[in-house]
Amino acid sequence: MGDSVREHTTIAAPIGDVLSVLHAIESYPDWARDLKEATVLARDAEGRATQARFRAAGFGYSTHYTLDYDHSVPGRLAWRQSSGEVTRKLDGHYDLVDNGDGTTDVAYELEVELIIPVPGFVKRRTAHKITHTALPALKARVEGDPEPPAVTSEPDSAR
Numbered sequence: 001m002g003d004s005v006r007e008h009t010t011i012a013a014p015i016g017d018v019l020s021v022l023h024a025i026e027s028y029p030d031w032a033r034d035l036k037e038a039t040v041l042a043r044d045a046e047g048r049a050t051q052a053r054f055r056a057a058g059f060g061y062s063t064h065y066t067l068d069y070d071h072s073v074p075g076r077l078a079w080r081q082s083s084g085e086v087t088r089k090l091d092g093h094y095d096l097v098d099n100g101d102g103t104t105d106v107a108y109e110l111e112v113e114l115i116i117p118v119p120g121f122v123k124r125r126t127a128h129k130i131t132h133t134a135l136p137a138l139k140a141r142v143e144g145d146p147e148p149p150a151v152t153s154e155p156d157s158a159r
Contacts, residue, residue: 004111009135011106013142015075015098018106021142022077022094025049031141033133036062044071051082065090089113108135 011018021027028038037055044050053066065084069077078093092110099105139145 004109006107006109007135008105008107009139010099011104011139011142012102013104014102015096015104018096018104018138018142019077021138023048025052028054031137033137041066046071061086063087084115086115087112088115106135106138 021031025038025040029035034056035054036057037053039053040049040051041053042049042051048071049069050071051066051068053064055062055064057063063085065087066082067079067090068082069079071077075096075098076093077096079091081087081090084090089111090113092108095107095109097105
């Protein structure tokens with residue numbers, strides 16, 4: 001079983017703007033610090049990615065993984081890892097809620113399971129690092145900020 005973390009933020013933009021950034025997977029390396037490449041492998045009839053391959057760098061290593069996307073729930077972008085070099089599981093989702101005032105609440109949940117046996121606290125820190133980096137970067141990208149703020153708070157939950 002993997003370890004999961006959940007983070008949330010409010011973005012000062014309508015839900016459509018947030019979804020546009022999330023659906024532009026090839027642009028992720030422009031704003032997601034540890035992603036070096038993102039290639040869409042398959043799309044649905046609406047042009048949304050259903051499968052994408054990534055190259056990520058972190059902790060001095062580079063790794064590839066492939067995610068399968070699910071767009072079946074309105075306001076949610078979900079994915080499951082279908083292959084990976086160092087992760088067995090990298091499954092998660094963004095849940096978006098339109099606040100009706102031009103802002104969007106975004107929750108990000110990620111479950112990570114590494115192939116290499118490591119202590120639970122290392123897995124939790126890995127998942128926490130990913131979510132704690134991704135949400136401020138997403139917020140900065142959507143809101144047009146040049147650099148996401150440093151984040152130092154603890155995760156909402158870790159199992």
